[in-house]
Amino acid sequence: MKIPGYALxxxxxxxxxxxFGDKTLVRPSTLCLWKPRQAKAxxxxxxxxxxxxxxxKFNGPRFEEWTFGSSSFQLRLRTQDNGQVGFFPEHxxxxxxxxxxxxxxxxxxxRAPRVLNLFAYTGMASVVxxxxxxxxxxxxxxxxxxxWASANFELNAIPASSLRLIREDAADFxxxxxxxDKKYDLIISDPPSFSRIAANKTWQLDDVIVxxxxxxxxxxxxxxxxxFFTCHHAELSGPxxxxxxxxxxxxxxxxxxxxxxxxxxxxxPRSLPAGSLVTCRIG
Ligand SMILES: C[S@@+](CC[C@H](N)C(=O)[O-])C[C@H]1O[C@@H](n2cnc3c(N)ncnc32)[C@H](O)[C@@H]1O
Numbered sequence: 001m002k003i004p005g006y007a008l009x010x011x012x013x014x015x016x017x018x019x020f021g022d023k024t025l026v027r028p029s030t031l032c033l034w035k036p037r038q039a040k041a042x043x044x045x046x047x048x049x050x051x052x053x054x055x056x057k058f059n060g061p062r063f064e065e066w067t068f069g070s071s072s073f074q075l076r077l078r079t080q081d082n083g084q085v086g087f088f089p090e091h092x093x094x095x096x097x098x099x100x101x102x103x104x105x106x107x108x109x110x111r112a113p114r115v116l117n118l119f120a121y122t123g124m125a126s127v128v129x130x131x132x133x134x135x136x137x138x139x140x141x142x143x144x145x146x147x148w149a150s151a152n153f154e155l156n157a158i159p160a161s162s163l164r165l166i167r168e169d170a171a172d173f174x175x176x177x178x179x180x181d182k183k184y185d186l187i188i189s190d191p192p193s194f195s196r197i198a199a200n201k202t203w204q205l206d207d208v209i210v211x212x213x214x215x216x217x218x219x220x221x222x223x224x225x226x227x228f229f230t231c232h233h234a235e236l237s238g239p240x241x242x243x244x245x246x247x248x249x250x251x252x253x254x255x256x257x258x259x260x261x262x263x264x265x266x267x268x269p270r271s272l273p274a275g276s277l278v279t280c281r282i283g
Contacts, residue, residue, distance in 0.1 A: 003092045004070030007266045012036035021068030023047050050083040073127040074155050086122040090261040090274035095128045102132035105185050113185035118170040123149030125188045130158045139166045139173050169197045174215040183221045190230045217248045224283030231276045238276025245280045255281040
């Protein structure tokens, strides 16, 4: 499955060589235990490389921001101090499914589908849904992530009227939405393994996954809706979330599927494992 605008050009020796639009970067990856397949000359051409101790090193002019994307979304990317750039390619692999679902719900429902994007980060999934015709509630705890997502909404000319931006703990937000009797047609949720909400308030996914999934499924429209839930935890993997969802939807017409997420390498039989996607389709 190709990711428009992005390619994992090569990987190996603990590193990945990736192309994001017109920028090629080398970043560390502990999973890449194998050998690179491409010539060293290709790696040497990368415009920047990241090292955990030394940060970013530029091969030519220094850059901090650039734009990348496809017809479904445009994103401003940044060379951040932690080596991340504001885009996780594994999440782009299921965006065509999300886009398709929003379009088909719009047709069937005769209105804009209501989408809830939890742990929404720089807003790729929100942009895809908004551009496909949805109303989106975009939730993230970090002001920096919300500001970055807002810049991406502007870049994609998204009207403010179809968007609700919420800065809150997603676990608290879903419980509050239940009390307000809110329902969504599509929920996208990508929880981290650990979250620090305040100096004295943290949660581990192990401790909150059951109430979080329980609350999230209560927000789904009972006639027709879908949940896209991703897992990056070593033990709380896709099959566990899928088993929980089977319990939570028992007695309902629901289809649950667990699919491994992976980043395909260009011109290579290899792919880089990147967690799991658990989908729950109701109706
Ligand atoms: C790995 S990113 C999600 C990436 C996203 N799926 C994408 O493809 O762009 C995790 C996000 O969760 C947010 N986050 C962490 N703890 C949170 C919490 N308790 N409630 C809401 N957001 C939280 C972080 O600020 C970060 O933006």
